[in-house]
Amino acid sequence: MQMKLTHPLVATDRHAEAFKxxxxxxxxxxxxxxxxxxxxxxxxxxxxxxxxxxPTLSRHLDVLRRAGLITSRRQERYVYYSVAPEMATDxxxxxxxxx
Numbered sequence: 114m115q116m117k118l119t120h121p122l123v124a125t126d127r128h129a130e131a132f133k134x135x136x137x138x139x140x141x142x143x144x145x146x147x148x149x150x151x152x153x154x155x156x157x158x159x160x161x162x163x164x165x166x167x168p169t170l171s172r173h174l175d176v177l178r179r180a181g182l183i184t185s186r187r188q189e190r191y192v193y194y195s196v197a198p199e200m201a202t203d204x205x206x207x208x209x210x211x212x
């Protein structure tokens with residue numbers, strides 16, 4: 114028996130880029146840290162929590178941001194990051210729909 118979805122999700126290139134970005138352990142850990150934080154974190158807080166050097170973290174954050182998984186906000190000399198709720202929801206829905 115096949116189940117019909119009332120609002121079928123179709124994977125897009127944007128979703129593929131998000132999964133590709135999450136296919137690296139450091140980026141996956143950054144995403145999990147931000148998702149678990151429930152609020153935004155400064156780049157320095159992320160670097161300290163995951164023990165990742167600043168320049169390396171910066172590259173990973175940029176990949177996650179370009180993939181639409183996180184957002185950033187600059188305040189004075191700090192950059193704060195948080196999970197992009199719409200893309201995170203899409204990823205969960207896509208995985209739930211196929212499993």
